[in-house]
Amino acid sequence: MVTAVQARFLFTPNRFCLSQCRRQDIDRALISWKVSVRAAQVIGGHVADRMACRKQVDDFYGIRSKAAQGGQLKQGEARDVSNATDVFLRLFLRLVQMKREPVWAQIELEPVSKD
Numbered sequence: 452m453v454t455a456v457q458a459r460f461l462f463t464p465n466r467f468c469l470s471q472c473r474r475q476d477i478d479r480a481l482i483s484w485k486v487s488v489r490a491a492q493v494i495g496g497h498v499a500d501r502m503a504c505r506k507q508v509d510d511f512y513g514i515r516s517k518a519a520q521g522g523q524l525k526q527g528e529a530r531d532v533s534n535a536t537d538v539f540l541r542l543f544l545r546l547v548q549m550k551r552e553p554v555w556a557q558i559e560l561e562p563v564s565k566d
Contacts, residue, residue: 486508493545
């Protein structure tokens with residue numbers, strides 16, 4: 452029988468193996484979409500603010516993917532990293548304010564503000 456501690460140690464290598472199986476662009480696009488939409492919805496605000504947040508997270512996710520594969524930062528990408536840092540700080544603070552684990556299926560679909 453696998454204990455909880457053993458299961459936690461097995462989780463990371465299993466996730467790594469799954470990530471290596473994702474070779475199609477659609478898999479990567481779906482992950483980027485999910486991360487950026489969820490971040491924008493949790494942070495909230497008007498639609499224009501959420502769209503800007505989503506773009507910043509999406510841009511950063513592309514940089515993260517390139518860095519994970521050994522790529523180099525281009526000239527404008529340092530600014531994108533700085534913008535993403537601000538977004539992730541706002542996301543973290545919002546998650547702390549929520550005082551509960553997010554229900555992602557609900558957050559992805561609920562209206563955040565009236566525009």
